Amino acid sequence: GDSVTQTEGLVTVTEGLPVMLNCTYQTAYSDVAFFWYVQYLNEAPKLLLRSSTDNKRTEHQGFHATLHKSSSSFHLQKSSVQLSDSALYYCAQGNYKPTFGKGTSLVVHP
Amino acid sequence: GGIITQTPKFLIGQEGQKLTLKCQQNFNHDTMYWYRQDSGKGLRLIYYSITENDLQKGDLSEGYDASREKKSSFSLTVTSAQKNEMAVFLCASRATGDDTQYFGPGTRLLVL
Numbered sequence: 001g002d003s004v005t006q007t008e009g010l011v012t013v014t015e016g017l018p019v020m021l022n023c024t025y026q027t028a029y030s031d032v033a034f035f036w037y038v039q040y041l042n043e044a045p046k047l048l049l050r051s052s053t054d055n056k057r058t059e060h061q062g063f064h065a066t067l068h069k070s071s072s073s074f075h076l077q078k079s080s081v082q083l084s085d086s087a088l089y090y091c092a093q094g095n096y097k098p099t100f101g102k103g104t105s106l107v108v109h110p
Numbered sequence: 111g112g113i114i115t116q117t118p119k120f121l122i123g124q125e126g127q128k129l130t131l132k133c134q135q136n137f138n139h140d141t142m143y144w145y146r147q148d149s150g151k152g153l154r155l156i157y158y159s160i161t162e163n164d165l166q167k168g169d170l171s172e173g174y175d176a177s178r179e180k181k182s183s184f185s186l187t188v189t190s191a192q193k194n195e196m197a198v199f200l201c202a203s204r205a206t207g208d209d210t211q212y213f214g215p216g217t218r219l220l221v222l
Contacts, residue, residue, distance in 0.1 A: 009150060033209045044114075044200065044213040045153070090153060094209035096141065096160060097168070102152035
């Protein structure tokens with residue numbers, strides 16, 4: 001079956017430095033969208049980024065990700081993190097029966 | 111815009127009790143979902159419904175029932191609460207066209 005893998009459970013970064021959160025996937029579908037959702041403490045998850053186009057960079061709130069179908073990856077990156085970026089990040093495949101990764105908790109410290 | 115409402119916000123139950131969680135959305139979305147969120151385990155799909163009166167099992171459906179009586183509402187029942195169970199249940203609906211999911215604020219369950 002389909003799966004989404006986020007290898008890091010916890011990432012700790014100093015404010016102002018870059019970060020990359022990993023996401024790889026397995027899917028039987030050739031035309032499906034991939035997502036990054038962000039969940040701040042005591043809030044609901046909400047959309048951060050979405051992409052269904054191979055090799056096209058998608059950006060929002062300073063974060064960016066590029067869907068690479070050749071390597072089955074959709075890594076999330078930011079060049080300079082802020083304290084307010086501390087949150088739980090989920091990578092997901094957006095089929096009618098969606099698949100989520102286990103989530104990566106990003107902690108940004110001064 | 112729209113909103114997803116989940117009731118109750120907090121639910122405390124006893125072992126063996128049947129507990130019902132409710133979800134309402136005013137996006138007019140066709141597809142709705144129930145997830146269970148446990149620390150370190152991500153979002154696990156319990157049930158989903160593609161349209162009114164449709165029900166599909168997710169990966170974690172054992173121990174749960176669901177009901178989609180109308181387009182705007184989707185209920186989840188814990189058929190027999192397990193002692194010391196603690197989790198957050200999230201309801202979501204899916205936008206037609208771009209597949210984005212919109213989540214409710216969650217119901218926090220604690221079983222004593």
